[in-house]
Amino acid sequence: MDNLVLVILTLSCVMQSEGWLYVVIGNKTLLEGHPNQCFYKGLGYMNAKDEKIIPNECIKALCREDGSILFAGCGTHLSERPCKMIKGDLTQDYPECCPHAICE
Numbered sequence: 253m254d255n256l257v258l259v260i261l262t263l264s265c266v267m268q269s270e271g272w273l274y275v276v277i278g279n280k281t282l283l284e285g286h287p288n289q290c291f292y293k294g295l296g297y298m299n300a301k302d303e304k305i306i307p308n309e310c311i312k313a314l315c316r317e318d319g320s321i322l323f324a325g326c327g328t329h330l331s332e333r334p335c336k337m338i339k340g341d342l343t344q345d346y347p348e349c350c351p352h353a354i355c356e
């Protein structure tokens with residue numbers, strides 16, 4: 253069991269090296285009568301497998317079939333070389349809106 257958890261954690265790190273992931277379980281009351289949909293304040297209802305970018309934040313929300321939402325945010329990139337951080341462009345979609353490090 254512990255091994256399985258470790259494998260899943262390792263896999264999700266490999267697949268999503270861009271940043272953090274966070275899952276919010278759907279609210280049953282709000283999802284009643286909305287099969288295969290998710291609800292998130294600020295985004296409203298979205299269909300399963302749909303993706304939306306949260307306005308003014310570089311966060312992607314992905315609706316899952318069980319009504320939960322997977323949020324993906326930007327990562328922090330560490331480097332040994334001197335790097336300049338370029339501020340993210342919020343007019344772009346995730347992950348293009350994330351801050352980038354430009355290294356010499």
Ligand SMILES: *[C@@H]1O[C@H](CO)[C@@H](O)[C@H](O)[C@H]1NC(C)=O
Pocket residue numbers: 279280281282
């Ligand atoms: C779910 O949403 C309803 C309606 O907005 C709210 O009253 C309830 O507290 C919520 N439940 C949870 C667990 O957040």
